[in-house]
Amino acid sequence: MPKRNQTLGEFIIENQADFAYSSGELSRLINSLRLAAKVVNHEVNKAGLVDIIGGYGETNIQGEDQQKLDVMANETFIQTLTNREIVCGIASEENDDFITIAGCDRDHQNKYVVLIDPLDGSSNIDVNVSVGTIFSIYRRVSPIGTPVTKDDFLQAGNNQVAAGYIIYGTSTMLVYTTGNGVNGFTLNPALGSWYLSHPDMKIPTTGKIYSINEGNYVHFPQGVKDYIKYCQEEKEDRPYTSRYIGSMVSDIHRNMIKGGIFIYPKSSKATNGKLRLLYECNPMAFIVEQAGGKATDGFKRILEIKPEELHQRVPFFCGSTRMVEKAEEFMAQYGD
Ligand code: P6P
Numbered sequence: 001m002p003k004r005n006q007t008l009g010e011f012i013i014e015n016q017a018d019f020a021y022s023s024g025e026l027s028r029l030i031n032s033l034r035l036a037a038k039v040v041n042h043e044v045n046k047a048g049l050v051d052i053i054g055g056y057g058e059t060n061i062q063g064e065d066q067q068k069l070d071v072m073a074n075e076t077f078i079q080t081l082t083n084r085e086i087v088c089g090i091a092s093e094e095n096d097d098f099i100t101i102a103g104c105d106r107d108h109q110n111k112y113v114v115l116i117d118p119l120d121g122s123s124n125i126d127v128n129v130s131v132g133t134i135f136s137i138y139r140r141v142s143p144i145g146t147p148v149t150k151d152d153f154l155q156a157g158n159n160q161v162a163a164g165y166i167i168y169g170t171s172t173m174l175v176y177t178t179g180n181g182v183n184g185f186t187l188n189p190a191l192g193s194w195y196l197s198h199p200d201m202k203i204p205t206t207g208k209i210y211s212i213n214e215g216n217y218v219h220f221p222q223g224v225k226d227y228i229k230y231c232q233e234e235k236e237d238r239p240y241t242s243r244y245i246g247s248m249v250s251d252i253h254r255n256m257i258k259g260g261i262f263i264y265p266k267s268s269k270a271t272n273g274k275l276r277l278l279y280e281c282n283p284m285a286f287i288v289e290q291a292g293g294k295a296t297d298g299f300k301r302i303l304e305i306k307p308e309e310l311h312q313r314v315p316f317f318c319g320s321t322r323m324v325e326k327a328e329e330f331m332a333q334y335g336d
Contacts, residue, residue: 005195040076087100090239092279120249121278124247135164135165160282160286181201284318
């Protein structure tokens with residue numbers, strides 16, 4: 001049973017047996033992510049003081065303007081994971097293709113691949129709103145000691161061995177699962193240590209918060225429009241409260257604690273929605289399901305979707321089970 005205020009290091013050692021197949025590699029992998037998170041946290045928190053805020057002058061494969069912190073975070077996580085020689089491949093929102101770690105085709109026996117959104121919500125950076133990092137970890141499916149292949153990354157979300165997010169907010173938290181529940185650790189920046197502040201996190205089965213960008217209302221499927229009106233009705237348990245930060249990690253973290261639903265649906269402007277399956281929806285879905293919640297594309301479970309492309313997008317309905325089920329009822333009336 002997790003002990004409140006245990007450090008992350010103590011927690012990992014105590015729960016080593018929980019890491020499926022792990023010969024300590026997964027523990028070392030989580031440890032390297034927490035080191036990178038501290039570096040990124042330091043940069044994010046001082047961004048206002050140095051010339052690191054603002055555009056990097058280039059765009060990523062998503063066609064989004066890369067923010068300087070995006071690039072810094074991406075380089076930090078990739079370098080830390082590479083230096084520690086724990087993984088054999090990395091895929092990132094900021095990189096067009098996956099990265100093969102040198103040596104994984106001969107020297108070392110590394111068996112994990114990591115998929116990462118190094119700084120989610122980066123459009124909020126310049127306005128000082130919380131942003132986050134999201135990571136997803138799989139065992140490779142190609143033979144150990146050979147170069148990684150795209151199939152190592154295009155695995156359904158229910159194959160994940162671990163997933164987590166870091167939220168750089170009023171405090172910095174690392175929230176992750178290895179398939180045995182969800183635990184949240186808060187960074188004490190003075191000591192550089194992470195403390196177990198949210199043991200065994202469970203999302204409320206229902207809630208009163210809905211998170212969706214209603215600016216796109218006219219472009220939504222009818223089922224989404226009907227659900228939004230349902231949330232706004234004057235009834236015994238409604239209207240709900242609308243909260244939308246524009247940083248998925250922040251919106252979902254709030255809903256994890258208070259209960260709620262986050263929806264980024266498809267629309268006539270974005271026929272598969274905006275969020276990426278591999279390094280945004282799958283890890284968040286794994287975490288929310290492990291906390292007792294639900295995550296679908298409005299119809300089917302996110303973790304059962306077989307990926308076709310590294311950067312593919314999916315519609316995303318995620319949060320308190322009862323709320324996701326109610327939204328799905330409206331979606332089912334129209335079938336798309
Ligand atoms: P919109 C941030 O860019 C992000 O990927 C998610 O973190 C966030 O939920 C979404 O996009 C916001 O998108 O179109 O509502 O601004």
